[in-house]
Structure formats: C-alpha cells, structure tokens
Amino acid sequence: MSIQQAITELQAVLGDRITTSKSDLDLHGQNETHFPHLPPDAVAYPETTDEVARIVRICAANDCPIIPWGVGTSLEGHALALKGGVTIDFVGMDRLLEVNDADMDCTVQPGITREALNTELRATGLFFPVDPGANATIGGMAATRASGTTAVRYGTMRDNVLALEVVTADGRIIRTGSRARKTSAGYDLTGLFLGSEGTLGVITALTLRLQGQPEAISAGICAFDEIGDAVSAVITTIQMGIPMARIEFVDEATAAAFNAQSGAGMPEKPHLMVEFHGSDAGVAEQSERFGEIVAEFGGSEFQWSKQTEERNRLWKMRHNAYYSCLQLRPGATAVVTDLCVPISRLAEAVAETRADIDASPIPGPILGHVGDGNFHAILLVEPGNHAEMTAAKALSHRMVERALRLGGTVTGEHGVGMGKLDYMEAEHGAGWDVMGQIKRALDPQGILNPGKMIRGA
Amino acid sequence: MSIQQAITELQAVLGDRITTSKSDLDLHGQNETHFPHLPPDAVAYPETTDEVARIVRICAANDCPIIPWGVGTSLEGHALALKGGVTIDFVGMDRLLEVNDADMDCTVQPGITREALNTELRATGLFFPVDPGANATIGGMAATRASGTTAVRYGTMRDNVLALEVVTADGRIIRTGSRARKTSAGYDLTGLFLGSEGTLGVITALTLRLQGQPEAISAGICAFDEIGDAVSAVITTIQMGIPMARIEFVDEATAAAFNAQSGAGMPEKPHLMVEFHGSDAGVAEQSERFGEIVAEFGGSEFQWSKQTEERNRLWKMRHNAYYSCLQLRPGATAVVTDLCVPISRLAEAVAETRADIDASPIPGPILGHVGDGNFHAILLVEPGNHAEMTAAKALSHRMVERALRLGGTVTGEHGVGMGKLDYMEAEHGAGWDVMGQIKRALDPQGILNPGKMIRGA
Numbered sequence: 001m002s003i004q005q006a007i008t009e010l011q012a013v014l015g016d017r018i019t020t021s022k023s024d025l026d027l028h029g030q031n032e033t034h035f036p037h038l039p040p041d042a043v044a045y046p047e048t049t050d051e052v053a054r055i056v057r058i059c060a061a062n063d064c065p066i067i068p069w070g071v072g073t074s075l076e077g078h079a080l081a082l083k084g085g086v087t088i089d090f091v092g093m094d095r096l097l098e099v100n101d102a103d104m105d106c107t108v109q110p111g112i113t114r115e116a117l118n119t120e121l122r123a124t125g126l127f128f129p130v131d132p133g134a135n136a137t138i139g140g141m142a143a144t145r146a147s148g149t150t151a152v153r154y155g156t157m158r159d160n161v162l163a164l165e166v167v168t169a170d171g172r173i174i175r176t177g178s179r180a181r182k183t184s185a186g187y188d189l190t191g192l193f194l195g196s197e198g199t200l201g202v203i204t205a206l207t208l209r210l211q212g213q214p215e216a217i218s219a220g221i222c223a224f225d226e227i228g229d230a231v232s233a234v235i236t237t238i239q240m241g242i243p244m245a246r247i248e249f250v251d252e253a254t255a256a257a258f259n260a261q262s263g264a265g266m267p268e269k270p271h272l273m274v275e276f277h278g279s280d281a282g283v284a285e286q287s288e289r290f291g292e293i294v295a296e297f298g299g300s301e302f303q304w305s306k307q308t309e310e311r312n313r314l315w316k317m318r319h320n321a322y323y324s325c326l327q328l329r330p331g332a333t334a335v336v337t338d339l340c341v342p343i344s345r346l347a348e349a350v351a352e353t354r355a356d357i358d359a360s361p362i363p364g365p366i367l368g369h370v371g372d373g374n375f376h377a378i379l380l381v382e383p384g385n386h387a388e389m390t391a392a393k394a395l396s397h398r399m400v401e402r403a404l405r406l407g408g409t410v411t412g413e414h415g416v417g418m419g420k421l422d423y424m425e426a427e428h429g430a431g432w433d434v435m436g437q438i439k440r441a442l443d444p445q446g447i448l449n450p451g452k453m454i455r456g457a
Numbered sequence: 458m459s460i461q462q463a464i465t466e467l468q469a470v471l472g473d474r475i476t477t478s479k480s481d482l483d484l485h486g487q488n489e490t491h492f493p494h495l496p497p498d499a500v501a502y503p504e505t506t507d508e509v510a511r512i513v514r515i516c517a518a519n520d521c522p523i524i525p526w527g528v529g530t531s532l533e534g535h536a537l538a539l540k541g542g543v544t545i546d547f548v549g550m551d552r553l554l555e556v557n558d559a560d561m562d563c564t565v566q567p568g569i570t571r572e573a574l575n576t577e578l579r580a581t582g583l584f585f586p587v588d589p590g591a592n593a594t595i596g597g598m599a600a601t602r603a604s605g606t607t608a609v610r611y612g613t614m615r616d617n618v619l620a621l622e623v624v625t626a627d628g629r630i631i632r633t634g635s636r637a638r639k640t641s642a643g644y645d646l647t648g649l650f651l652g653s654e655g656t657l658g659v660i661t662a663l664t665l666r667l668q669g670q671p672e673a674i675s676a677g678i679c680a681f682d683e684i685g686d687a688v689s690a691v692i693t694t695i696q697m698g699i700p701m702a703r704i705e706f707v708d709e710a711t712a713a714a715f716n717a718q719s720g721a722g723m724p725e726k727p728h729l730m731v732e733f734h735g736s737d738a739g740v741a742e743q744s745e746r747f748g749e750i751v752a753e754f755g756g757s758e759f760q761w762s763k764q765t766e767e768r769n770r771l772w773k774m775r776h777n778a779y780y781s782c783l784q785l786r787p788g789a790t791a792v793v794t795d796l797c798v799p800i801s802r803l804a805e806a807v808a809e810t811r812a813d814i815d816a817s818p819i820p821g822p823i824l825g826h827v828g829d830g831n832f833h834a835i836l837l838v839e840p841g842n843h844a845e846m847t848a849a850k851a852l853s854h855r856m857v858e859r860a861l862r863l864g865g866t867v868t869g870e871h872g873v874g875m876g877k878l879d880y881m882e883a884e885h886g887a888g889w890d891v892m893g894q895i896k897r898a899l900d901p902q903g904i905l906n907p908g909k910m911i912r913g914a
Contacts, residue, residue, distance in 0.1 A: 195643070241671060
C-alpha cells in the first residue's frame with residue numbers, strides 16, 4: 001500500500017495516459033505566483049467519469065493522494081502536490097456535453113475552459129457569464145468558487161452551477177442538483193462541493209446556467225481624483241438599482257501599467273471601467289444615469305460606447321492587467337492578494353492598503369471588482385530578494401487583518417489553497433472545526449488534495 | 458437521561474419560558490395541511506442565542522429531541538415532533554438587530570416574520586425580496602430554503618442570506634459567512650445550513666441581502682386559451698432577457714376560486730400575473746414588450762398599471778390563493794404539491810397534471826411560479842374520506858414521478874419535511890447517503906429534528 005503501488009495499478013488501467021515523466025511532473029508542480037515547486041508522483045489523464053472513479057478507488061485502496069488539475073491558473077497554489085500522489089489532469093475531459101436552449105443551461109466536462117465554452121456557445125445566442133479574467137477551466141472555477149468582473153450582475157460560480165457529477169473519496173459517482181432552477185430537496189450538496197477545492201470529491205461534470213446575449217451592451221471608462229469618490233459613485237449606482245454588468249476599479253499604478261503595456265494614454269489616476277447589458281434604450285438610460293453619478297462625484301466626463309471594438313479593447317486591457325502589472329517590474333514574482341469587504345468599508349480598505357504599499361519597498365498596483373467590495377494588490381517582488389518577499393507577505397498579512405477588521409473575508413474569489421490556510425481560524429473560528437467534521441465524514445482517509453483547507457491538514 | 462429530565466433541567470434555566478401546558482403543546486403539534494397531530498413534550502421560548510445554546514446542551518446531555526419552530530406555516534410537516542422532545546419557539550427572538558443602508562444588508566433574529574421585517578425596513582427605502590406568500594418567519598424560510606413569487610428576479614433564500622449564526626448539536630455557537638458580498642474562504646456552511654430543516658443546527662441569527670425599493674413598479678394580468686401558450690410566453694420573455702420581478706401562473710380552477718372569493722370577475726381560463734421593477738422608462742418598455750409577446754401567443758390584451766392600489770389588489774389575491782382555493786370546498790383538508798422542472802418541460806408537466814386531476818374524484822386548482830418552472834396543485838380532500846385521501850396521495854405521487862421524469866426536483870420550495878422523505882432516494886440516489894454522512898458528522902446523537910431528512914431517520 002503506497003503511492004508507487006497505486007501508480008503501478010493505474011498504469012494497468014490507463015496505459016500511457018498516466019505519466020511519471022519529469023517534464024510532466026514539473027509542469028504540474030508549477031504555480032502562477034510565489035509558492036514553491038511541488039510536483040506530484042504521477043499525472044493521470046482520464047477520459048471518462050468511470051475512469052476517474054477507478055482512479056479514485058485505486059488511490060483510496062493505496063492511501064495515495066489525489067489532486068485535480070485544470071489548467072493551473074490558480075493564484076493560491078490549490079493544485080500543488082503538497083504530499084505527493086497522483087494529479088488528475090482533465091485536459092482529456094473538456095467537452096460540451098449538452099446545451100438546452102429553451103432552458104438556458106448546458107452540461108460540460110470539467111476540463112473545458114471558459115473561453116472554449118463561450119466559443120462553442122456562440123451560435124446559440126447564449127453565454128456563460130462568470131469571468132475571472134484567466135482562461136481557467138470550468139471545473140477549476142467551480143472547485144474554487146471563482147467569480148470576477150461580472151459577478152456584480154450575474155453572481156459567482158455559486159450562483160451559476162445548477163448541478164454536479166462528483167466522484168466521492170471512496171469512488172462512488174453521485175449527482176447533486178438537477179436542471180430545475182431551484183430546489184428545496186435536502187442539503188445543498190452542489191453548494192458544498194463548489195469551493196471545496198478538491199478536498200471533498202472530484203468534480204466530473206457540471207450543469208451550468210447560461211444567459212442570453214444582451215440585445216445591447218454599452219461600456220465606458222472614467223477617471224477620478226480620489227479613490228473615495230470612485231467608490232462613492234459605485235455605492236450610489238448600486239443603491240439606485242442601476243444594473244451594472246461589470247464595474248472595475250483600477251488605481252493610478254495600474255493605469256500606469258496599462259499605459260506602459262498598451263499605450264492606453266490614461267491619466268495616472270484611479271479609474272472605473274463599467275459595462276451595462278440590456279435593451280438599446282435600457283443601456284442608453286443606464287449609461288446616462290451613471291454618467292450623472294460620475295459627474296456628481298467629480299469624475300472625468302464619462303464617455304460610453306456601444307461599439308464592440310472599443311469594448312473589446314477595454315476588457316482585453318482589464319483581462320491582461322495581471323500580466324501588464326507584472327511588466328512594471330520584468331521578471332518579478334507576484335504575491336497576489338484578494339480582500340473583500342462590505343462595500344461601505346471599501347474606500348478605507350483601498351486607501352489604507354495603498355498607503356501601506358506606498359510605505360513599503362515594493363511596488364503593488366491595486367485593482368478589483370468594486371461592485372462586490374473585492375480588490376487585489378499585485379505585490380511585485382524581485383526573485384530571490386528575501387527582504388522584499390518578507391515585506392510582501394507582511395503587506396498581505398495586514399490586508400487580511402484589514403479585511404476581517406472591516407467585516408469582510410480573507411479571500412473574495414481566489415480561494416484558500418496554500419495562501420490562506422493560516423487565516424481560516426481567524427475568519428471562521430469554531431466554524432472551521434465544523435468544516436473539519438465534514439471533511440473527515442466525506443474523506444476519512446484524507447486522500448483528496450491533502451494538506452489543504454482543514455485544521456492540521 | 459430522558460426527555461423528562463431535560464425538561465426538568467430546562468425549567469431551572471428558563472422558568473416559565475418553558476411550558477408543558479396541553480394547549481401550547483397542541484398548538485405546536487398542528488400543521489397547515491394533512492399531516493397528523495404530533496405535539497412535543499415541551500415548548501421552550503428562548504430570548505437570546507446563549508439561551509438557545511444552553512437549551513441544546515441540556516437536550517444533548519439527555520438525548521432529547523429538539524425541533525425549531527417559526528410560526529408553523531410549513532406545508533410539509535417540518536416542525537412536527539415525530540419523536541417528541543422540546544420545540545424551540547422563536548417568538549421571543551424576533552428582532553431586527555441591525556440595518557446597514559450603504560451595504561444594503563441587515564441582521565435579524567430568526568423569529569421575525571417577513572412582513573414585520575419589511576414594515577420595519579420601510580423608512581430605509583430597502584426591502585427583503587423573498588416572498589413565499591405566507592407570512593413565515595425568516596428563520597423558517599431559511600431552514601426550508603423558501604422562495605416564492607419573486608425568485609425569478611431576486612432568487613431564493615439561498616441567494617439572499619449572506620451569513621448565519623448557528624448553534625451546533627453540541628451547543629457551540631458558530632458564525633458562517635460575513636457581510637462581504639462574496640467569499641471563497643472554505644466550505645459554504647451558510648449554504649449547507651440553509652434548507653437543512655433544523656437537522657444540522659439551530660439558526661439563531663441571519664444576515665440578509667436587501668434590495669432598493671424600485672423607482673417604478675408595473676404589474677398586470679392576462680388570460681390565455683391554452684396553458685401551453687401561457688408557458689411559451691414566459692419562456693420567450695426569459696430568453697429575450699426581459700427582467701421580470703414576478704411571473705405567476707394560475708389555472709382556470711384558481712381563477713374560479715378568485716372569482717368566488719373576491720369577485721375578481723376573471724374569465725375562467727389560464728392566466729399570467731406579472732410585475733416589473735426598474736426605472737419609469739424601464740418598466741414601461743418591459744411591460745410593452747411583454748404585451749407584444751402575450752399577443753404573439755394569443756393572450757388577451759395585456760393591461761398594465763403603475764398604480765399601487767391595483768398592484769396590491771392583484772398580489773393580495775395571489776397571496777390568498779391557498780385560502781381561496783380551500784374555500785372551493787369549505788372544510789376540506791389540502792394535500793399541497795410542489796413540482797419544479799426545467800422550464801422547457803413545464804407546459805407538459807402542467808397539462809399532464811391538470812388531466813390527471815380532472816380524471817380523479819377530487820378538485821385541485823393549479824398555480825405556480827412559472828418563471829422558475831415551479832407549480833403547485835392544491836388537492837382538496839373531504840376530511841375523513843379515506844378514498845379521497847388515497848386519490849390525493851396517488852396524484853401527488855404521480856406528480857413527483859413526473860417531476861423526476863422531466864428532469865426536475867420533488868420539491869421546488871416547500872422542502873422535504875414529512876411529505877417528501879420517501880422520495881429522497883429517487884431524487885438523489887447515492888447523494889442521499891452523502892447527506893446522511895454529513896448529518897452523522899454534525900449531529901451524531903441524532904437529536905436535531907429527528908425523523909426528518911435522512912435515510913432511516
């Protein structure tokens with residue numbers, strides 16, 4: 001009973017679809033930010049749910065850790081093999097299985113990416129709205145309860161997954177939820193597996209809510225002199241019930257990164273980037289009312305457009321923000337933070353964070369999904385510079401303390417992974433022990449993504 | 458160690474706030490529909506969370522069942538004391554604790570009713586949108602994952618509860634979630650307790666999302682010759698992205714009940730009742746476009762109004778529908794069904810159900826929240842008429858089979874309680890065993906609302 005024995009048994013089942021080649025292990029030991037290189041002992045490439053169930057049963061019989069893997073865009077080291085074992089790469093399970101136009105839902109395998117899904121859906125007039133920026137897999141987005149720029153309108157993965165197929169730690173295949181839009185038939189297992197980061201079960205299929213392509217989309221950008229004015233404009237917009245589809249904040253450092261990267265020619269000030277979805281008349285009305293609110297809070301003239309090209313340019317810039325910010329300091333390692341607070345506390349959270357970074361030795365642009373009270377600082381550390389990494393981690397630590405002090409959460413959308421485990425006690429108190437009770441009930445051997453999520457993991 | 462010992466110990470803590478008077482026990486053994494009278498051994502009236510925790514610890518030490526109680530509007534016998542024990546009535550914990558205007562949230566005790574909450578919120582310009590019709594408590598609505606007429610726009614309790622305070626089976630007080638609008642910090646315990654029907658913990662406080670009172674509201678009603686046309690109009694409206702705040706279906710029998718009860722003067726045909734929320738221009742545009750869709754599907758002229766009085770009359774009629782339908786057969790006992798399917802299957806689900814009831818010996822008006830694919834038949838049984846009750850239960854059973862055959866759920870919003878326990882296996886398969894694993898982990902003694910939710914309960 002060992003990891004090696006599990007690999008031997010898996011080779012008999014999967015043939016060359018399980019590999020122990022150094023290059024493949026290395027690839028699955030990498031991460032996008034600052035966590036150490038932690039490769040698994042093998043990488044398995046299943047093609048069916050039944051194969052996943054067989055993999056899990058073999059691993060369970062051999063006490064071998066299992067780590068699900070999408071495309072590795074996690075910012076918190078979720079899929080690193082802390083205790084070795086077998087990484088399950090879902091690249092071979094990336095199909096759109098079914099679209100139900102009339103019900104505006106679809107069923108996919110976990111390995112399909114967000115962009116691939118929306119490309120396949122294009123002809124239907126429907127789209128999947130959750131948009132974390134990165135071209136992550138739907139399975140990975142579900143496992144980490146991802147959200148992003150559109151959550152203010154369409155919600156997070158919690159709101160957009162109707163049903164799951166999951167392989168449990170003992171290799172059973174269960175189905176949670178249904179295609180019905182709501183249910184009160186028992187415990188919300190769908191919600192429990194969403195955001196469980198591979199520690200309670202392995203997701204093998206997902207039924208998603210889709211949205212109709214809006215008849216019209218308008219988008220625009222405006223600058224403010226002060227962060228507080230930008231945030232006040234957001235609060236007022238929400239309170240007036242103007243339905244924003246996206247509302248993003250970027251600070252002066254991020255604007256500088258956009259200028260350097262794409263010649264955006266933006267004033268180096270705090271900006272809001274917004275989008276409205278609706279009828280032609282609706283988006284015009286919403287854009288105009290938003291423009292009035294911007295003026296009331298001293299923002300620059302709000303210019304909006306329904307042109308697809310202008311809008312694509314705007315959001316491409318936003319989606320590439322992480323990489324643009326990295327280029328502010330070429331070669332740097334990033335410590336990416338993810339604070340989320342009640343929106344009434346957002347202005348002080350951003351201002352305190354900006355001042356804290358400015359007093360530190362490292363650069364750190366701030367940007368985020370202000371309609372949700374969520375923002376990120378991208379702390380740029382010179383590789384190998386121990387003092388800078390210490391400073392970055394101290395800044396990150398103070399952001400977490402700030403989030404909790406202001407009534408928020410230590411991670412709005414990036415998940416726990418390796419980066420936030422130390423803060424679960426502070427956020428959840430005895431609730432963290434309840435999470436541990438659930439983990440031990442559903443994975444008594446502790447083989448599912450071990451070392452993550454739970455006290456003493 | 459016995460129920461009597463628990464009551465004796467509780468009397469020392471609560472004094473006259475625990476009662477064993479026959480009238481009080483009888484009141485807490487009643488239900489709104491056809492389930493038997495099942496009183497508890499005592500009723501406790503706590504005033505604080507700490508008192509609830511003390512009650513739970515005393516009951517745990519004595520293996521005494523605990524049943525939380527709101528105002529008893531459940532339609533599935535959730536709060537009946539199947540195995541005796543102590544009912545916790547939250548009438549003494551009914552306060553609005555805090556309102557945060559800027560964040561559009563509030564925190565309440567579980568015993569506050571939906572109407573009392575919205576009355577208290579009136580001056581803030583905010584409201585709590587979930588509306589199951591009955592003036593239920595917020596705690597009861599959360600425990601059963603209630604929804605109702607506005608779910609198509611604002612979602613169910615799952616979407617509108619940000620955070621909970623819960624007393625666990627061993628008497629710990631935990632807090633789940635926060636006032637932040639989203640989080641990815643670990644398992645979604647808030648979602649797990651919502652809809653757990655008092656079997657995993659006792660809810661002692663809730664933080665709710667609120668909505669701004671819309672600037673304008675329009676509402677209206679229209680008749681169709683065929684159910685299928687009404688449902689097609691709904692599907693088209695959803696697909697065109699017209700944001701309905703409510704869309705309710707009532708069949709010809711329900712229209713007859715409205716006529717008898719309130720002289721509504723409606724044609725005895727299928728009807729849709731709708732409401733739109735937004736700006737003045739927005740609700741006008743939405744109402745007009747909906748009117749065009751209605752005309753396309755052969756509906757009667759759609760007359761809409763922004764007058765508060767007309768709207769209140771419309772929704773008062775809808776909210777009283779259950780009682781109006783009961784008056785179709787004065788003195789009758791109701792078997793209330795609660796089917797929810799993907800909306801593409803709704804027309805056939807309603808038509809099959811209508812034909813099935815028409816072929817039976819009992820009357821049964823049909824009405825429901827068609828935007829969610831959810832509807833109810835109110836089966837009216839003569840008290841003591843065994844043949845009729847058998848017929849009603851057979852109709853209900855076939856509705857459940859129909860829901861599952863059409864890809865739906867056995868209960869859209871009424872919950873499991875005593876009425877749907879026998880169908881959990883059919884809906885969830887091995888997933889029901891996973892629910893059992895969670896229950897045993899969080900309530901190993903089985904003292905929380907025993908006899909409910911779980912296999913062999």
